Amino acid sequence: GRFTAPVLPWEGENVFDANPKIIQHLKDEGKVLRHDSYEHNYPHCWRTDTPVIYKAISSWYVEVTKIRSRLEEINQEINWVPEHVKDGRFGQWLAGARDWSISRNRFWGSPIPVWVSDNPDFPRTDVYGSLDELEADFGVRPTDLHRPFIDELTRPNPDDPTGASTMRRVPEVLDCWFESGSMPFAQVHYPFENKDWFEEHFPADFIVEYINQTRGWFYTLHVLAGALFDRPAFQNVICHGILLAEDGNKLSKRLRNYTEPNEIFDSQGSDALRWYLMSTNIVRGGDTRISDAGIDDVTRQVLIPIWNAYSFFTLYANVDGHSASIKTDSKHLLDRYLLAKTRSLIENTTISLDAYDLPGAAAEIQSFIDALNNWYIRRSRDRFWGPEGGGKGDPDAYDTLYTVLTIFTRIASPFLPMIMEEIYGGLTGGQSVHLSDWPHPSELPEDANLVIRMDQVREAASTALRLREDADLRVRLPLSSVTIAGHGALDLREVADLLSEEINVHEVILSSDIDASATLNLRPNGNLLGPRLGAEVQKVFAAAKKGEWQRVSENQVEVAGHLLESTEFDLMLEPTDPTTTASLKANDAVVILDTKVTPELEAEGSARDLIRLIQQSRKDADLEVTDRIFAEVEWSPANLIEVKSHEATILAAVLANHIEWLPGDLEPKISLRPE
Structure with a gap:
């Protein structure tokens, strides 16, 4: 790091030691107008930790400035994920591009x-x-x-x-980056060989790399493709972020601030980690903190539920000896819903994946798993069980679930390749789910209206269950009624019975009258309205607070003499009694739960509690699902009076031929044996 002969006054001196002498020399010659010192970061050698010496040398260049405008035009042909990279990080880098030293x-x-x-x-x-x-x-x-x-x-x-x-x-x-940028044509020895292949396959459909490759590989690919072929090097690109430790620091082998991937594979499986990464913001250019708890959540919320659905099907199909087949024309309401819901899943995941939106597709899949497990299978158990627990299950239920599970494995296989391969093989005996075709919506019937109505009922059920929880009313305790009031409520007659069963109420009341239960309030968006209306925005807020506004169209309201567009306000449905009433997400309907508990309802609830306890005893005794039993129940006399009034229901639910009722303590005791 010493100056050589061309720098005669300081020949042989270390460049850093010579710095103050050079500055003084310039001052002595009157060439320094002002001298200030600044503290700043400076690059150091990663091996010796000594300062790097900058040296100007002659280089060979690609004259990027000559084609810069054209490179910016070609950039507009590329689908960037996330989209803001196109005109943001990459577009701005292109706009300031200088000639490239290669x-x-x-x-x-x-x-x-x-x-x-x-x-x-x-x-x-x-x-x-x-x-x-x-x-x-x-x-x-x-x-x-x-x-x-x-x-x-x-x-x-x-x-x-x-x-x-x-x-x-x-x-x-x-420069090795020149070689990397030459990859599309160099890999096939173009133009000396494979000319037809190259011209057919260039530009690439898709590439993926770290977002900072906007200044590296993405850039060199783009420059050389633009210079040589006047085309982009790739049509679609995902820019991913960095995986960080749970505390937000970089992953470090020295600090051991992360769990080894092989340990995750051994404990949770590779599918859990794969889903965790593909469903997060890291594939949208964001940095993601990896946590063992997050991967555990994937196992609990995604892997186990879908495996449980598969196990449920195989268990009952094997018990009944039912050989399932593809069937899409069932007339049962729940089957029609599940088939139409699966069609929507195909459509929505295809749209997301075509747009390279992996988290969006993952969200669609996870939402479907919830509909499959926590709605269709929950509400269809009796159909697989057979009449009062005996006889054969409904063939339409078996075939519908088989059809949907088979299609689902094809949709979810890019995200969960291992578990989907296992399920697909178990269902079909086929060679591999990864050799099957991507499903097409035309494979299933369309019924968008039914999907909308059923999903609204599902949301109403979740809302009612939250009201139950807030009121400390257990689900097995039946209630008198639930009311759905508001837009579209009267269209739910066909699916109302399902709501009654799910939230355990005797009656579902549907009403279009919402005024007595909630108030629709206007909430202006000050961030958007402030720049447009200035001081007038305060009048808008005051009028909105008083309720002095009116809706002039589906997407417009008038308040304080100003017309607000849909992006400039929110309409919030606020219940008059939050303890019994809650609004749905669309803010167009409310759920009203009657929380009064009568002695008759309490007795029915006790019977349901007893059914659960007997079912748990069956499970603990390792009984087959078809085994019939004899049971003895010891409970307090008051409780026995309550549950004996529902004896027929209990016998049917637990597959009991007879139950012996014996007086006992407040805590029930159950003994049973197979018959």
Whole structure:
């Protein structure tokens, strides 16, 4: 790091030691107008931790500035994920692009194929593009294009009449990023081979890399493709972020601030980690903190539920000896819903994946798993069980669930390849789910209205169950009624019975009258309205608070003399009694739960509690699902009076031929045996 002869006053001095002397020399010559010191970051060698020395040297360049405008135009043809990278990080980098230095002064690397005269009196530069061209000029065909062998190729300078000068290869090698940017054509030896293949497959459909490759690989690919072919190098690109430790720091082998992937594979499986990563913001350019708890949640919320659905089907199908087949024309309401819901899943995941929106597709899949397990199977158990627990299950239920599970494995296989392969093989005996075709919506019937109505009922059920929980009313305790009031409520008659069963109420009341139960309030968006309305925005807020506004169309309201567009306000449905009433997400309907508990309802609830306890006892005794039993129940006399009034229901639910009722304590005791 010392100056050489051209820098005579400081020859032999370390460049950093010479700095103050050079500054003083400039001051002495009156060339310094002002001298300030600044503290700033400075690069250091990662091995020796000594400051890096900057040295200006001659380089070979790609004249990017000459084609910069065209590169910006070509960038508009690329689908960037996340979208803001196109005109943000990458677009701004292109706008400020400078000529690209592609040469490096080292031994290892791809030699730059340029030969120059060693005599400046007879200048000549030759650039070679093929082995044939080299052989034609040098008389030999190189077998190794690396240094030092390629440097041995020399010849007399054709432009030197004296014959004294020689053509020699320049000493530089190519920047490795130039090689990376050449990948699309270099990998197939284009243009010397595979010309048809290359022209058919270029540009690439899709690439993925870290978001900072906007200044690296993405950039060099784009520059060379634009310069050589006037086209983008890729059509779609996902920019991913960085995986961080749970505390937000970088992953570190030294700090051991993360769980080893192999440990995760052993405990949770590779599918859990794969889903965790594909469903997060990391595939949208964001940084993601990895946590064991998050991966555990994937196992609990995604893997186990879908495996339980598969196990449920195989258990009852095997018990009944039912050989399921693809069936899409069941007339049962729940089957029709599940088939139409699966069609929507195909449509929505296809749209998301076509847009390279992996978290969006994952959200669709997870939402469907909830509908499958926590609605269809829960509400269909009796159909698989058979009449009062005996006989065969409903063939339509078996075939519908088989059809949906088979299609689901094809949809979810890119996200959960291992578990979907296992389920697909168990269902179909096929070679591999990964060799099957992507499902098409036309495979299933369409019934968008039914899906909308059923999903609204599902939301109403979840809302009612939250009201139950807030009122400390257990689900097995039946209630008198639930009311759904508001927009579209009267359209739910066909599915109202399902709501009654799910939330355990005797009656579902549907009403279009919402005024007595809730108030629709206007909430203006100050961030958007402030710049547009200025001081007038305060009048808008005051009028909205008083309820002095009116709706003029589906997407517009008028308040304080101003017309607000849909993006400038929210309409919030606020219940008059929050203890018994809650609004749905769309703010167009409310759920009203009657929370009064009568002695008759309490007795029915006790019977349901007893059913659960007997079912748990069956499970603890390892009984088959078809085994019938004899049971003895010891309970307090008051409780026995309550539950004996529902004896027929209890017998049917637990597959009991007879129950012996014995007086006991407040805590029930149950004994049973198979019959």
